[in-house]
Amino acid sequence: xxxxxxxxxxxxxxELHRDPWAMFRLVVPLLLQLFAFGYAATFTVNHVxxxxxxxxxxxxxxxLISHFAATGRFDFVDFATSQADVTRDIDAGRATVAIxxxxxxxxxxxxxxxxxxxxxxxxxxxxxxxxxxGYVGRIVARYQADRTGVTVPAAAAGASGVSVTLRERPWFxxxxxxxxxxxxxxxxxxxxIQVVSLTAFAVVREREVGTLEQIMVSPIRPIEFILGKxxxxxxxxxxxxxxxxxxxxxxxxxxxxxxxxxxxxxxxxFLLAALGLGLLLSTLSRTQQQAFALNFFIVNPFFILSGFxxxxxxxxxxMQWFTWINPLRYFLVVTRAVFLxxxxxxxxWPDLAVMGLLGAVLFGLxxxxxxxxxx
Amino acid sequence: xxxEAATVVEMRGLVRRxxxxxxxxxxxIEIARGEIFGLVGPDGAGKTTIMxxxxxxxxxxxxxxxxxxxxxxAEPERAKPHLSYMPQRFGLYEDMxxxxxxxxxxxxxxxxxxxxxxxxxxxxxxAGLQAFEGRRAGRLSGGMKQKLGLVCALIHTPRVLxxxxxxxxxDPVSRREFWGILYGLREEGVTIFLSTAYMxxxxxxSRLALLNAGEIxxxxxxxxLKRLLPGALLAVTTRDARAxxxxxxxxxxxxxxxxxxxxxxxxxxxxxxxxxxxxARLAERGVRDAEIAPVEPGIEDVFVxxxxxxxxxxxxxxx
Numbered sequence: 001x002x003x004x005x006x007x008x009x010x011x012x013x014x015e016l017h018r019d020p021w022a023m024f025r026l027v028v029p030l031l032l033q034l035f036a037f038g039y040a041a042t043f044t045v046n047h048v049x050x051x052x053x054x055x056x057x058x059x060x061x062x063x064l065i066s067h068f069a070a071t072g073r074f075d076f077v078d079f080a081t082s083q084a085d086v087t088r089d090i091d092a093g094r095a096t097v098a099i100x101x102x103x104x105x106x107x108x109x110x111x112x113x114x115x116x117x118x119x120x121x122x123x124x125x126x127x128x129x130x131x132x133x134g135y136v137g138r139i140v141a142r143y144q145a146d147r148t149g150v151t152v153p154a155a156a157a158g159a160s161g162v163s164v165t166l167r168e169r170p171w172f173x174x175x176x177x178x179x180x181x182x183x184x185x186x187x188x189x190x191x192x193i194q195v196v197s198l199t200a201f202a203v204v205r206e207r208e209v210g211t212l213e214q215i216m217v218s219p220i221r222p223i224e225f226i227l228g229k230x231x232x233x234x235x236x237x238x239x240x241x242x243x244x245x246x247x248x249x250x251x252x253x254x255x256x257x258x259x260x261x262x263x264x265x266x267x268x269x270f271l272l273a274a275l276g277l278g279l280l281l282s283t284l285s286r287t288q289q290q291a292f293a294l295n296f297f298i299v300n301p302f303f304i305l306s307g308f309x310x311x312x313x314x315x316x317x318x319m320q321w322f323t324w325i326n327p328l329r330y331f332l333v334v335t336r337a338v339f340l341x342x343x344x345x346x347x348x349w350p351d352l353a354v355m356g357l358l359g360a361v362l363f364g365l366x367x368x369x370x371x372x373x374x375x
Numbered sequence: 376x377x378x379e380a381a382t383v384v385e386m387r388g389l390v391r392r393x394x395x396x397x398x399x400x401x402x403x404i405e406i407a408r409g410e411i412f413g414l415v416g417p418d419g420a421g422k423t424t425i426m427x428x429x430x431x432x433x434x435x436x437x438x439x440x441x442x443x444x445x446x447x448x449a450e451p452e453r454a455k456p457h458l459s460y461m462p463q464r465f466g467l468y469e470d471m472x473x474x475x476x477x478x479x480x481x482x483x484x485x486x487x488x489x490x491x492x493x494x495x496x497x498x499x500x501x502a503g504l505q506a507f508e509g510r511r512a513g514r515l516s517g518g519m520k521q522k523l524g525l526v527c528a529l530i531h532t533p534r535v536l537x538x539x540x541x542x543x544x545x546d547p548v549s550r551r552e553f554w555g556i557l558y559g560l561r562e563e564g565v566t567i568f569l570s571t572a573y574m575x576x577x578x579x580x581s582r583l584a585l586l587n588a589g590e591i592x593x594x595x596x597x598x599x600l601k602r603l604l605p606g607a608l609l610a611v612t613t614r615d616a617r618a619x620x621x622x623x624x625x626x627x628x629x630x631x632x633x634x635x636x637x638x639x640x641x642x643x644x645x646x647x648x649x650x651x652x653x654x655a656r657l658a659e660r661g662v663r664d665a666e667i668a669p670v671e672p673g674i675e676d677v678f679v680x681x682x683x684x685x686x687x688x689x690x691x692x693x694x
Contacts, residue, residue, distance in 0.1 A: 007482035011468065011475075018470040018511075211466030214527075217430045218483040219455045 004220050008228025012202075016232065026236060027243070030190055034244055037186055038252050042178040045131040046073055051095035053080040058106030064117070067143045068099065073135050086120065096122045097132050109147075172340040180255070183248040184339040185308045187241055187267075188331035192274050192302065195237045197295050199278025203229060204291040207282075222370045226363070230275045237271040238264075248339075257342030266334035266348070269355040273327035276362025283369040302326050307333075330355045383408045383535055383566045384429065389438035391424050398424045400589040402438070406568060406582075409561055413580030414570040415678060421589040422570040423463070426539050429568065430460035443534055456484065459533035463540045465524025469513030473504060476512050477527055484531035491530070498526040501556055518549025525556060536560065538569035542576065554579060574675040583674070587682045601672045604680055606630050607646035608672045611653065612638040613665040622660035626652055631680055640676055 016022045050068070054061050068074045077095055080086045089095040100118035109115040119136050123129045173180045206212040215225060245263070248254040281298065285291035304310065305319055306328040312320055323329045330351040337343045345352065384406040391399040399421040406412045414422045427433035429440055431451030440447040445454040467476050474495070481491045499505045502522040507515065512523060521541060528536065542550045554576070557567055569580075577583055577597065584594040593600060613619045620634045623641055628649040631642040643649040646669050657665045 003482050003485070007479055011471065011479050014475065015468060015470045206466070209466050209469070210462055210464045211468060213432065213462050214466040214480070215483065216432050217455060217458070217460045218480070219452055219485065220483055 004224050005228050008220075008224065009231055012228065012232040026194070026240070030194065030240055030243065031247070033190055034183070034186060034247055037182050038179055038248075041182050043127070043131070044178060045128050045135070047075045048073060048097050048128070048132050048135075049077045049095045050074040051078040051080050051086050051089040051098040052076055053083065053086050053098065053100045055103045056101050056105040060106035060109055060115070061101045063147075064101065064105075064140075064143050065099070067139050067146075071135065071139060073132075073139075090120060090122050093122070096125075096128065097136070099136075179252055180340060181336070182309075183244070183252055183254050184335040185332050187244045187248075187335050188270060188328050189303060189306070189308050190244065191237050191240050191267075191271070192328050193299055194240060195233055195271060195274040196278040196281065196299055197291075198236065199230065199233050199275050200281040200285065200291045200295055201288060202233070203279065203282030204285050204288050208287060222367050226279060226367050226370060230279060230363075233275055233278070234268075234271050237274065238267060241267045241271075254339055256339050258338030259344055262344050262348065263335070263338050265345075266331060266338070266352060266355070269352055269359055270327055270331040270334075272359030273355055273362055276359055276364075276366055277327075279366035280362055280369065283366055302328050305329075324354075325358065327355050327358045330358075381407050383410075383443060384412075384568060385439075385441040386425070386429065387439040389425065389428060389440065390436045391421075391428060391433065392436050397589050399428070399435075402586075402589070402591055404584060404591070404594070406566055408566050409564055410581045411557065411561055411567045411569070411579065413577050413583045414568070414586055415572075415574075415577050415583060415674075416570075416586030417682070420586040422586060423539055424589075425586075426460065426537050426568070426570065430458060430537055431455055432460070456531065457533060458535045458537060459528040459531065460537040461524055461528045461539065461541055463543060465521065465527065467512040467520060467523060467527070470511060472509050472511055473499070473515070473523055474508045476523065477530055480527040481530045486531050494530060494532070495526070498529055501559065502526050503552060516549075518545045518553075521545050522549065522553065522556070525553070529560070533565070535566045535568065538567065540570050540572060543572055550576075574673060574678065577674045577678075585678060585681055593681055597674055600674070600677050600681075604642065604672050604677055606642050606644040608670050608676060609641045609643060609646055609650065609653065609667055610635075610638050610670040611641055611657070611665055611667050613657070613662055615662060618660070619657060619662045619665060622657055622662050623653060626656050628652065633676060633679055640670065640672075642672075642676070642680065 052065060052068075054065065069076065074097065078085065078089050080089065080098075083100070086095075086098045086100060090098055098120040100120070102116055102118065105115045105117070117140065119133070121129045121133055203212070206215070241263075245256070249256050277298070281291060281294050285294055301322070305312075305315070305323050306326055307323070308328070312323050312329065315323070333351045334348050334355075337348055382405055384404065386402060386404045389399055389402040390397070402421075402425060404412070404425075414425065416422055424433065428435050429442065429447065431447050431454055435448060438448075442454045443457045445457070447454045468479065471479070477495045477499075478491070481495065486494070496505070499508065502525065504519060504522060504526065507519065512520065515523060525538075525541070542553055545553065550573075557569075561567065571577055580597065582594065582596050583600060584591045585600070586592070593603065595603075611619050611623070616634060616637055616639050620632055620639045623629060623632055623639065626649070628644045629641055630644060633640040633642075641653065643653075650667050653667055654665070
């Protein structure tokens with residue numbers, strides 16, 4: 001038993017070693033995606049292209065505009081002279097936001113009335129639009145506070161009587177850095193994509209080349225084959241987890257407050273589930289094309305329905321049920337918690353336990369299916 | 376091995392369906408020790424299915440298979456050490472060397488480390504591959520790959536060797552070497568069960584089963600199968616064999632015609648009686664210089680006639 005397992009391992013490592021592109025394929029796409037996410041993926045909205053139409057030409061209107069300019073969130077791409085200009089800017093996509101100050105703005109303010117301000121937003125990208133509108137609200141509130149000398153929070157602006165003061169202090173990510181959110185999440189996401197496809201393809205390739213049939217006529221036991229096949233990818237997966245963690249730590253300076261051992265435990269259980277999934281896919285595919293299609297079909301929903309970018313709480317109930325069988329969901333909780341919150345097994349044990357259970361079920365299924373797969 | 380183990384392979388009432396298609400229906404085969412038993416039949420006749428069932432990787436829907444006294448259907452794992460199965464394309468790891476491939480399969484079949492080296496050397500020598508031990512399997516020629524497959528299949532000294540079209544796509548020289556190895560194995564008492572598309576190889580088997588549509592139609596030694604052919608075989612050699620083939624249609628007493636390249640093999644009910652009539656018909660149709668001579672039927676004639684692949688079906692007769 002031990003000899004056969006060892007020779008399976010030896011063969012896998014030898015094949016990997018002989019493949020001149022193996023190292024490249026394992027490391028380069030991973031790093032590319034890591035840096036792409038580290039630098040490019042952000043929810044923050046800055047430099048919003050803005051078109052301004054000031055029909056009031058007053059000191060007050062200019063004061064409001066300078067408040068917009070001062071934040072750096074808005075870039076003025078056009079100082080329009082008519083409503084038609086503004087419409088054209090938004091239609092053509094030159095501007096995402098248009099600020100229109102109508103004539104009589106200053107007069108209304110001076111008379112103690114509410115000065116109307118029109119803001120048009122291109123809602124094509126709903127997320128950007130929403131965030132930009134949030135900024136607009138804050139800037140206007142600030143402007144109002146500066147004029148009256150009273151601090152009024154945006155939400156309470158205009159309300160009379162009791163005033164509530166909001167002091168924001170986010171925990172775990174004080175600067176609300178998107179990068180701190182994304183990079184720990186990438187550990188699970190990128191490893192899942194790599195490990196599932198590597199495992200699935202490795203078995204299907206043996207089927208295509210005919211070595212699988214050869215192995216099946218030998219007295220090898222399914223568990224020996226599955227373990228021999230999965231073990232190298234387990235270690236590759238751990239290596240990838242380590243690589244992303246190190247780059248996150250030393251290049252992007254993401255704090256790592258928790259215990260590396262909890263991380264190792266979480267990664268091991270997660271990899272077990274990912275390997276089980278890959279092996280299961282391989283027993284369902286006859287050719288590499290099928291494996292490719294199936295892999296895409298399975299891994300993408302796992303990615304979307306994991307909470308990596310889109311909050312699970314906002315999903316419809318049926319989609320939320322699916323996330324319960326998604327190992328990535330639990331590993332995202334673990335990685336983010338270990339990195340940013342520094343909590344340990346006392347808090348994370350339910351997530352760890354579910355990952356272990358999913359891993360055991362997926363692995364068990366693939367072992368059961370393996371023997372029959374020539375029929 | 377006891378005396379009664381002379382029957383090494385025994386298949387009884389074997390049936391296998393794939394969905395609505397019956398790939399194998401009621402196949403019975405018995406193979407004695409040291410036989411080279413050949414399976415011939417058109418594509419899709421069920422040859423590979425029978426071999427896979429014997430190798431224990433495909434379950435029959437009905438029937439029994441015994442190999443060296445082990446019930447293959449019930450206990451495939453106990454049968455596997457006695458047997459080696461080489462599919463049409465033996466699975467080699469192309470990125471691994473010849474020696475590494477052998478090592479891999481030797482370990483898989485639990486060949487003790489002590490004997491492994493010596494046995495590998497002997498087999499490589501027999502296959503003429505000893506100079507290529509360090510070469511990657513992917514860089515071998517087609518014939519060499521097939522021989523390496525055989526070496527890997529033989530490394531655990533199986534008592535029964537199952538070969539599915541082992542020489543398809545292999546050049547004639549390598550094929551001859553391959554058969555040299557097989558004869559050597561038979562000397563050692565290895566039983567060989569193979570399928571082949573080559574009729575010259577079929578003639579080398581000790582017994583043959585002609586398989587068609589999942590059924591064994593005939594099963595006997597090549598010599599006795601030839602005797603099943605009704606009538607006699609005449610070779611009509613001429614410059615324009617195609618014209619001769621066409622000209623001989625409908626001549627009384629002609630049971631079958633097979634165009635062979637430079638000649639037409641014509642099966643007649645009585646050679647002496649029909650030869651003049653054939654000559655007359657050829658002359659009448661303007662086919663000149665035709666020589667008509669009796670020939671020994673080859674397995675191909677038997678195959679075509681008995682399995683009904685000939686343009687004119689043999690008039691039954693046998694069985």
